[in-house]
Amino acid sequence: DTGVSQDPRHKITKRGQNVTFRCDPISEHNRLYWYRQTLGQGPEFLTYFQNEAQLEKSRLLSDRFSAERPKGSFSTLEIQRTEQGDSAMYLCASSLARGLAGYNEQFFGPGTRLTVL
Amino acid sequence: AQRVTQPEKLLSVFKGAPVELKCNYSYSGSPELFWYVQYSRQRLQLLLRHISRESIKGFTADLNKGETSFHLKKPFAQEEDSAMYYCASGDSGNTPLVFGKGTRLSVIA
Numbered sequence: 001d002t003g004v005s006q007d008p009r010h011k012i013t014k015r016g017q018n019v020t021f022r023c024d025p026i027s028e029h030n031r032l033y034w035y036r037q038t039l040g041q042g043p044e045f046l047t048y049f050q051n052e053a054q055l056e057k058s059r060l061l062s063d064r065f066s067a068e069r070p071k072g073s074f075s076t077l078e079i080q081r082t083e084q085g086d087s088a089m090y091l092c093a094s095s096l097a098r099g100l101a102g103y104n105e106q107f108f109g110p111g112t113r114l115t116v117l
Numbered sequence: 118a119q120r121v122t123q124p125e126k127l128l129s130v131f132k133g134a135p136v137e138l139k140c141n142y143s144y145s146g147s148p149e150l151f152w153y154v155q156y157s158r159q160r161l162q163l164l165l166r167h168i169s170r171e172s173i174k175g176f177t178a179d180l181n182k183g184e185t186s187f188h189l190k191k192p193f194a195q196e197e198d199s200a201m202y203y204c205a206s207g208d209s210g211n212t213p214l215v216f217g218k219g220t221r222l223s224v225i226a
Contacts, residue, residue, distance in 0.1 A: 003160075031211050040126075042203050042216030043161070056213070091161070097211035104211055108161040 004109035006092050012115045013082055020078045021112045025094030032075050033106060034067055035091040036060065043091050049075060050097065082116045089113050119144045121204050123217035130194050131225050138189040138220050140178075140204030148206040150180055150187040151214070155201040164189075164202070174198070194224045 005024045013019050025032050030051050035043035046065070047057045051072035061067075064082075069075040079086055090113075093106040120143045130136050142148060150167040165173045167180040167187060178189045187204060201221050205214040 033213055035213075035216075040218065042121075042123075042205075042218050043214070045213035045215070048213050058213075095211050105163045105166075106211075106214060110160045 004092055004094050004107050006090075006109040006112050008112060009110060010113050010115075012117065014117050015084060016081055018078065018080045019082055019114065020076055021090055021092075021114075023075045023077070023092030023094075023109060025074070025092070026096075026107055027073075029094035029096045029107070030072070031095045031097045031106075032069055033093040033095075034075070034077050035093065037089040037091060037111070038087075046077075046090075079114075082114075084116045087114055087116045119148065119206050119208075119215040121206050121215050121217040123202075123204055123220050125220045126218070127221045127223065129223045129225060132196055133193050136189075136191045136194045136198070136222065136224075138202050138204075138222065140187045140189065140217060142185050142187060142204075142206050144185075144206060146208065149209060150178070151205045151207070152176070152178055152187075152189050153203045153205055153216075155203070157200070161203070194222075196224050196226055198222060199224045 007022045033048040034046040037043045045058050046061050047067050049069040052069050064080045067077045089111045091111045092109040095104045095106045122141045152164040154164040155161045176191045203219045204217040207214045
């Protein structure tokens, strides 16, 4: 296991098109997070999963965005009818959460850079 | 809502000089605080976390609840420390992280 992987690494699309990104977490990790990072900003939370259950969605996640983690392993993030403002780096992270207490390290993937023309 | 502030976008220091990257947080509870680092062409990775109280690559960070700060320090900067540094906070229970905007550290030979 070489860590969190994301595919594709780069995506260029035209405004109005749909795009889908994939994230493969570290195999034993039950938590999976999606973040978005724009130029000059830190990563901003979008949504996260515990196994296959989507626990929370940020207000940043408009109705055009949908995320799934169907079998509790890999996850997909789809953006419908892309807009130029969606251009960003989309980061995936995973962690192993044990109970409610404590905080385990989030391991990040390399990101998918989306450019909407 | 949690907020993390990193007041400096860019910090340039000479090799061997002390480094302090500032981070302030706002949170009513007891957050978990972290420093993440991103070296050129590499992914974001954890540098250190406040609960472990350890020194990683010569860096330390002390949580000051009175000043709501978690500044990152290193007594003698090295060229390989040049990177983007992000301060982040999270609730216990592995909730999503809230990141600051980051500080780019440039160590000049």
